Each structure stands twice: as C-alpha cells, then as structure tokens.
Amino acid sequence: MKLKYTLALAALAIAPAATAxxxxxxxxxxxxxxxxxxxxxxxxxxxxxxxADNWHIGFSTSRFSPSIIANSADKGVKLYVIATDTTLFGTDLTAKLADSVTAHPMPLYNSNTTWEMGAFNQTAAATYGWSTYDMSTHWLSGRAIFGLITGADSFQVFISRKETTPASSAPVYVFKVAKINGTSPVTKTFNVSASPYAGKYFAYYNITTDAFLDREPAATxxxxxxxxxxxxxxxxxxxxxxxxxxxxxxxxxxxxxxxxxxxxxxxxxxxxxxxxxxxxxxxxxxxxxxxxxxxxxxxxxxxxxxxxxxxxxxxxxxxxxxxxxxxxxxxxxxxxxTFVDTSTAVKNVNAALSTVALAPNPAQGGYTHLIIDAKKAVSNVMITVADINGRIVYQEQKNIQSGFQQFPIRTGNFSAGMYMVNIQGEGIRNTQKLIVQ
Known part of the structure; x- marks a missing residue:
C-alpha cells in the first residue's frame, strides 16, 4: 500500500491543461x-x-523546530563545534577553534534541501544538533559551543536553550556570544514569537553589530x-x-x-x-x-x-x-x-486543531513525538508515516482528547531521510515533515 505525496491526477482531481x-x-x-x-x-x-549579507545567525520561529541557520553563503560564516563542555564558555577558546579547523576542515553548512537542518543542526557533537530535547518540558537545551568565523573576527557562540512553552509567548531563545578569546561576553534573550517575526520562518541576528533583524516577508x-x-x-x-x-x-x-x-x-x-x-x-x-x-x-x-x-x-x-x-x-x-474548494468536508479541515508539531525533529534516540493541541475530542484519527516514495512505514489509529497531548512514534527502524506524517480524522487533516538522521 502506498500513500502518495506526489501530485498524481487522481490525487489532485485537477482540471485539464486547456484551462491554463x-x-x-x-x-x-x-x-x-x-x-x-x-x-x-x-x-x-x-x-x-x-x-543578503546583513546577518550571521537565523533562528527558526517555529515552536518545535530545532533549526538554526548560518549565513555562510553571503556573509562567509564558517561554523565549527569547538567544545561540548559548555562550562568553558567565556574562557579563551582560540586553541580549541584551531584544533577543530584542523580536525574537521569542512565547516558546518545549512542543508539546501530542507529548512529544518541549519548549520547548527549538522553536528553529531550533541545528540540533537546544537541541543538535546527535554521530553517533559519540550524545551531544547544547548550542548555545544560553536566557533563562528565571520572573516573579520572569530566568536564563540553557545545557544543555551529554546523555550517552547508556554504557547502564548514561545519560542524564546537564550544564547551567549563572546570573542573567541573569551572577552566581551553577552547573554541575549530573543523572543521570535513577537512582532515583527511572527508568521515568518526565521528571525535573524548580526553578531558584529548586536542587532536583531526582520528580513523576511510572511511565510504565506x-x-x-x-x-x-x-x-x-x-x-x-x-x-x-x-x-x-x-x-x-x-x-x-x-x-x-x-x-x-x-x-x-x-x-x-x-x-x-x-x-x-x-x-x-x-x-x-x-x-x-x-x-x-x-x-x-x-x-x-x-x-x-x-x-x-x-x-x-x-x-x-x-x-x-x-x-x-x-x-x-x-x-x-x-x-x-486554479484550486476550487467545493467539498463541505474540506471546509471543516482542522476545525478541531490548534497546534500540530513533531518534536524532536529530526528524530532523536529512535523516537519523535506527535504533539497535538486539540480544540475538541476526536475519535479514530489515523496517523500515517510515509517515505518520499509514498511507502507507508508506520500507521496507527488514535483517539484524541481535547487539549495538549503527545503520541510517540518509533523511528529507530526508519532509514535516514525525509518522511511525511499525515494526520486525518473528522475535522483534522494535517501533514508534517519529519527528518530521520
């Protein structure tokens, strides 16, 4: 059985090309x-x-996304993991940066196939890229210090945490920046859910001017x-x-x-x-x-x-x-x-949902959790996971209660790659993208 995530004729029920x-x-x-x-x-x-060149670090505005990107293309940022002992922040890490460049001369870069894998996520030094995931609070906690070379200067960067709750004010990042020799340390708190960043993919930071930047139009x-x-x-x-x-x-x-x-x-x-x-x-x-x-x-x-x-x-x-x-x-x-919605059922899609997310994403320790904040209880909701070729690798039916809840999805036997998680039921139709490393 296959669940298609390609635009086949039957799947879209689209009109002939003569209407172009x-x-x-x-x-x-x-x-x-x-x-x-x-x-x-x-x-x-x-x-x-x-x-294109006015920023160094971009923070995902999605509550449950771990993605943090670096401007390596236009600002020439080179990013390295220089320590996994986070208590070293603020000390002289010049030698550790040099050692990292020698040991791993290829800097960390953003993926160009998904926004979910930024440069700060591309390291195995921590179990979840730059952080680990707390299953009880759903917060992300930093587990590595990065060396960031701008070309003109070098810095040490520690993303201390990402606060994903409460929903009314999250996400909030707390991060620390210092010169590579440990001087001029600062701690920054960045609320990316606030205006003008809400509804956009990333909020940006210029490390040399200490400025937070609104660069993107709304994601829609x-x-x-x-x-x-x-x-x-x-x-x-x-x-x-x-x-x-x-x-x-x-x-x-x-x-x-x-x-x-x-x-x-x-x-x-x-x-x-x-x-x-x-x-x-x-x-x-x-x-x-x-x-x-x-x-x-x-x-x-x-x-x-x-x-x-x-x-x-x-x-x-x-x-x-x-x-x-x-x-x-x-x-x-x-x-x-031109899409025309003529289905009564489609008009009520997601009437039962406030929030749907996967966390951690990419999956960590062989698991991810489907997090749902439902406006009302819904029975017989089908949760399906398919690979990019449409092959179903997981399927389970759940009863969803009103309020905030999570459902574990075991990913340990999934091959590395991208998957689509589909949630369907009365008043619910939602698809989330899942990364398995």
Whole structure:
C-alpha cells in the first residue's frame, strides 16, 4: 500500500491543461554580486527584498523546530563545534577553534534541501544538533559551543536553550556570544514569537553589530527566494561551493520537466512532484564562454500553498558580475490550475486543531513525538508515516482528547531521510515533515 505525496491526477482531481492562462513575463533583480535576496510569489510577483549579507545567525520561529541557520553563503560564516563542555564558555577558546579547523576542515553548512537542518543542526557533537530535547518540558537545551568565523573576527557562540512553552509567548531563545578569546561576553534573550517575526520562518541576528533583524516577508506571502546558497554536492578545498539559484518555501511542491515538447502541450498532472527546497535550484542556467544561457527545454510545474498549480520557465539571466543589469532574472509563468474548494468536508479541515508539531525533529534516540493541541475530542484519527516514495512505514489509529497531548512514534527502524506524517480524522487533516538522521 502506498500513500502518495506526489501530485498524481487522481490525487489532485485537477482540471485539464486547456484551462491554463496565457504566459506572463516578469523580471527580478538581485543586483551586483547577488547581494539582494528577492522573495517571489507566482501570484503576485516580488513579495519583498532583503540585504543578503546583513546577518550571521537565523533562528527558526517555529515552536518545535530545532533549526538554526548560518549565513555562510553571503556573509562567509564558517561554523565549527569547538567544545561540548559548555562550562568553558567565556574562557579563551582560540586553541580549541584551531584544533577543530584542523580536525574537521569542512565547516558546518545549512542543508539546501530542507529548512529544518541549519548549520547548527549538522553536528553529531550533541545528540540533537546544537541541543538535546527535554521530553517533559519540550524545551531544547544547548550542548555545544560553536566557533563562528565571520572573516573579520572569530566568536564563540553557545545557544543555551529554546523555550517552547508556554504557547502564548514561545519560542524564546537564550544564547551567549563572546570573542573567541573569551572577552566581551553577552547573554541575549530573543523572543521570535513577537512582532515583527511572527508568521515568518526565521528571525535573524548580526553578531558584529548586536542587532536583531526582520528580513523576511510572511511565510504565506512568498513561494521561493532568489538567493546564494552553498551547494552540498559541490565541494572545493573543504568548502561547499557558493551558487546562485532558487530555494523553495517549505510548503512548495515542484515537478521539474526537461523535454523538447512545446511547453504549452505538457500535462502537468503526469509528473511526480517533490518538496525539496532546491528542486528548482540552480541548473536552470549554465555559464560558458558566451555568458549565461538558459536551458530551453526546461520548465517547472509548481503547486503553491493554496492548491493552485503554475508552470514556470526561465528566459534570461545576467550574472552578478554583469556590466549591465547584474543579477537580473527573467521568467515566464502561467497558472495551469486554479484550486476550487467545493467539498463541505474540506471546509471543516482542522476545525478541531490548534497546534500540530513533531518534536524532536529530526528524530532523536529512535523516537519523535506527535504533539497535538486539540480544540475538541476526536475519535479514530489515523496517523500515517510515509517515505518520499509514498511507502507507508508506520500507521496507527488514535483517539484524541481535547487539549495538549503527545503520541510517540518509533523511528529507530526508519532509514535516514525525509518522511511525511499525515494526520486525518473528522475535522483534522494535517501533514508534517519529519527528518530521520
């Protein structure tokens, strides 16, 4: 039995491609050196811009996400674990940073396939990336000191804890920063649930200016961001290569279609879609002696958060070092399906839910917990876990009570990778992404 997380025709019940709109042409500019991030909505065009190099650390605003990212692409951040004895914070850790660079010359980087695995999560020095998970409080506690090299200076960073309760004011991060020699130590408390960070994926911090930054538009306002990022698959001299491309909003689903057929004749319901952040990525262009060229046979079908499906193709690009209009991207797009909710049952989806989350995520110690805050009791709720190929690896039926509760899911026999956790019942339809390392 398979549970499909791809956009098959029967799964979507979508209309034929003949309903597609005409092509719309659009351009965006990331400016010289790609030093502007551009957040883009297929429905509305540019959703906002932000300086690419004004931050060092990004903290997830999700209550139960452990993700903390580093700006290695545009700020040149190099991140290393330098101590697992957290009492050493504030002492001179210059030698320990040098030892870490020698022993592990490849710095820690953000994953480019999921927002859930930031640079601070990419270490086995602690059992849960930068932290361990407290099953009773649901808080995260820091278990490692990091060395953060900005290029101009070096710092020691200790993320002390992430407070995930109470729900009314969480999450709150408490972290410490000092120069690598232990001087100028400070302790910061960062409430990322407060305005202006609420409803966004990350809140940001500049370690050299001691400034908290609001850089993103609301998560519901954009589909993907044009940005530099470090490519996990291209490594030179112990450094992941910096590339320019497209990183998807976490909820986007994309089918990449490379065919010589005319774009207007493609059947968008015939292709498999994935949820990887770099499913659009960087290979829609190529650099050569004649400059940047587009792949004429390549287009993308994109299912956005409201259920609409768009077709998109890139038509031109100027590199960040171009003499005129550097960082320009031209594309064409058309909506090939407009979602119409005609189901009474769908209109009541999640009427019984306040909060759904997985914690810890990535799973820790062979387990994760499905955390549900229900508005009312619901019987016979089906919990299903499927891998990215749709193969069901876990399924169980539960009765959910009103209020806050958690259900353990054993992951010890799951292969490493990404899974989709689906919760369905009367007034409940929710899907969560789970990482198993």
């Amino acid at each position: 709109q005409t092509w719309i042409h659009d351009t965006i500019s990331t400016e010289a050196g790609y030093l502007k991030n551009v957040y883009y909505s297929l429905e509305n065009g540019s959703a906002g811009t932000a300086a 306002a954009w589909d993907f961001v044009f940005s530099n990022y470090n490519d996990e698959n291209v490594v030179f001299s112990n450094t992941q290569y910096k590339v320019f491309g497209v990183i998807n909003n976490e909820k986007l689903k994309v089918a990449k279609v490379d065919t010589t057929d005319q774009f207007d004749n493609l059947n968008y319901s015939a292709y498999a879609y994935d949820t990887l952040n770099n499913s659009i990525g960087r290979d829609w262009k190529a650099s050569g002696q004649s400059g940047v060229t587009m792949t004429d046979s390549l287009s993308y079908f994109v299912k956005v958060n409201n259920g609409d499906v768009w077709q998109m193709a890139f038509t031109a690009h100027n590199s960040g070092s171009a003499a005129t209009q550097p960082g320009l991207v031209a594309l064409k797009k058309r909506k090939v399906y």
